[in-house]
Amino acid sequence: MPGHVTMNDVLIAQLPPLILRSALRALVSQGKASQGIFVDHVQRRLRASPPSFIPPAELFDSKAPKAPQFLASVRCMFSSRIAVESLPYFSYFFTCITQARLLWASESELETMLIKACGDVVQAIQALKESHPSRTEELRSKLLELQQALLTCDAYSLEKELSRPFTRARVQVDDAYSWFFPGTLSLYNPDYQARSQISERSYLHTSAEAISYTSLGILEVPRLFNGLWQLSSPAWGSATSKQQNAALGQLLEAGLLAADMADHYGDAELVYGLFRATLPPPIANKVIAATKWCVFRQPEVEITRQFVMEAVQERSRRLGGRIELLQFHWYDYTNKDYLFILSELVRISRSHSELVSNIGLCNFDAVHTEEACLHILSEIGEVGLVSNQVQYSLVDSRPIIRLVDVCHKYQLKILTYGSLCGGFISEKWLNAEAPDIYNEALQLTPSQRKYFDMITTWASWSDFQILLQKLKSIADKYQVDLTNVATRWVLDRPAVAAVIIGTRLGVSEHVESNLKVFSLKLDNIDTNSLDKLVLKGAAKVYETLGDCGNEYR
Known part of the structure; x- marks a missing residue:
């Protein structure tokens, strides 16, 4: 009886706002x-x-x-x-x-x-x-x-x-x-007053020489990408365009040339596109824009070659130039339209390289990664895909179960996100009690609520503390940060090309800390001790959530 008076009504009426919001x-x-x-x-x-x-x-x-x-x-x-x-x-x-x-x-x-x-x-x-x-x-x-x-x-x-x-x-x-309203005149004409100042700055600082690179299709990319997903919500703070450009400039000076974004990360594509437009051509041609085309529900129009081309053109328009890597996400594997779309994307990357030069996947599991590769191979005569972006961390090592073998078979690389579990894998949470993720007084981000569930799916909070303690001891041994050890472990996994590290543009950056990962080499004792702690939980996460990306379907 929805309208009946119960003790719940009394409870709701008397609860303090903080607890009420937590319950909601x-x-x-x-x-x-x-x-x-x-x-x-x-x-x-x-x-x-x-x-x-x-x-x-x-x-x-x-x-x-x-x-x-x-x-x-x-x-x-x-x-x-x-x-x-x-x-x-x-x-x-x-x-x-x-x-x-x-x-x-x-x-x-x-x-x-x-x-x-x-x-x-x-x-x-x-x-x-x-x-x-x-x-x-x-x-x-x-x-x-x-x-x-x-x-x-x-x-x-x-x-x-x-x-x-x-x-x-x-x-x-x-x-x-x-x-x-396509075809209408633009309302906004940005000025590039900062162009002359930026051209005088020393981009590609000598520290970039210490950065590791790897091949990704026709690209040479740094093994750390700047993740711009934090522009998708004000939960991570807000900054002005000027502050964001300054932050992107700092990353570029450090040699971190690649940024990962998506069509639904707020204005991430626009932010990066306008920043790239301020750079002198020799520098602008070196930066790498990796974005995504994410389809979360059945498109309302017929899926044709023109539909796919318009999607690519839209991403290119927002970025103000070429997409170095376009990653595709599809909402439902039972709808096989995604196979046609992927074939068309690969064709466009060959015929319109000024729009997009490489095609990858996002959150595809092993079975459907292979299905996509076989379909494109039969249609075009080559696989045409270069990567698959999936969650990969010490507490979520599902890729080792099936995906890595498929990637090796078809020569795809893995781009990883969530490798620091939204910030939980850090010294801040060492020896800390398990948080109440719905308590707003803790000011947890949406990512942290998600990754807390991932941690407790993998093992217990006490097990997680044992992992943080091990990471801390290894970090002290090499005089680096705890996060560097966690990132290095992921980078050393088979088929992994790069780790995507989130950045709060203009709010907070950890550039110097993140760069330490390139000088860090874990010995066999370190790697084996971490493997022993974490890999036993991979099967549990796989059984609970399914293969990579299944949590998004």
């Missing part, structure tokens, strides 16, 4: 059914009682500003997939900035809020794309209105000689406008 996170983690109920309920409530448009004076009141509350309400809208309706609220917020004649200092609370608001626009536009709204004049009008508000803010900040945090939002809105 636990409930929605149970699967699609509970997630759907939650989102549908929030949508109905927001549509019945939408947020109010707060006057500018109240939004930015010096003593009690209501802007944080206003933005929180708008986040609820696009996060519950009411993305179209959220756009006028953003337009109003940015219009109020100039109406209130706001002034902000660098690194002030106000500037931080504006940076977060622009990050919210990035996420809202991504949610808008994923909701597949009708391409109406109303949508066009809302996008134009938002872009005009951002343009006015940008001009205002330039006039007042303030920092300009609006670039990311402007670029993302422009990209959405071009995507929804």
Whole structure:
């Protein structure tokens, strides 16, 4: 009896907000059914009682500003997939900035809020794309209105000689406008004032000489990739375009030339594309853009050669040039359309190398990796695939069971993610108690909630502590960081080409620490001791989750 009064009603009414949110996170983690109920309920409530448009004076009141509350309400809208309706609220917020004649200092609370608001626009536009709204004049009008508000803010900040945090939002809105209404004039024309300054900088620093490289198709790639998945959520923090470019420049100077991203990682492709456009051609031609085309549900249009070509062109457009590696993910192996798509992708890489030069897989298991290779071989006469990106770490070594043999057979390399378990494999968690992953006071990221489950699938938290202690002892032996040992172990596994290390662009970087992995060589005693601790859990993870990537299907 859903409406019947029970003790649960009393419990819900009395719980402190922190515990209530923790309980709600636990409930929605149970699967699609509970997630759907939650989102549908929030949508109905927001549509019945939408947020109010707060006057500018109240939004930015010096003593009690209501802007944080206003933005929180708008986040609820696009996060519950009411993305179209959220756009006028953003337009109003940015219009109020100039109406209130706001002034902000660098690194002030106000500037931080504006940076977060622009990050919210990035996420809202991504949610808008994923909701597949009708391409109406109303949508066009809302996008134009938002872009005009951002343009006015940008001009205002330039006039007042303030920092300009609006670039990311402007670029993302422009990209959405071009995507929804192809053939229209661009709303945003980026300036490359930093080009001359960047050209004078010493890229490819001498430290790059110590970096290990490997072949990947026709590419020579560093064995560490910069992972940009953290741009997919504000949970990892927000930064301005200027801060992100500076961070990418630092990575490039260190010799870390390759970045991994995806079509659904917020504005990652746009961020990297604009950065690459600021580089002098000799340097720009050396960086490696690895992105993904991820199909999470049945496409709404007929799958043809033109459909595949348009997908490649879209990735290339967002990156502002060639895709060095395009990795393909498919939602359901029972639908064999993906075999046709992969064959077409390989053909395009041969006929249109200015768009894409190498094709790989993402989260394919061993059986379907082999199926793809055999199909392309029969269609084209060569395998044509160069890699498969899968989760691989000390606590998830499923690739050794079947995938490695298939990769050797067809000469594919493995790119790995999750190799540090979202940050759990670090000294921070050494001798720490098992976290309550739904307790927001701990400020765990979405990745950490996922990888905590991976750790406890592999073994117990106490077993994980034994692993961290072993990693620490080996790290002390070589005078490196604990994370370096974990990364080195993965790099030394058969068929592994590179490890993807996540970076919070403009928020925090660990460049110097990550580079230590290249000077680290584990001896047989170290490797065998780690193998003894972790490999026994591979079968358990395989039996629980299935082969690589099965958790995404």
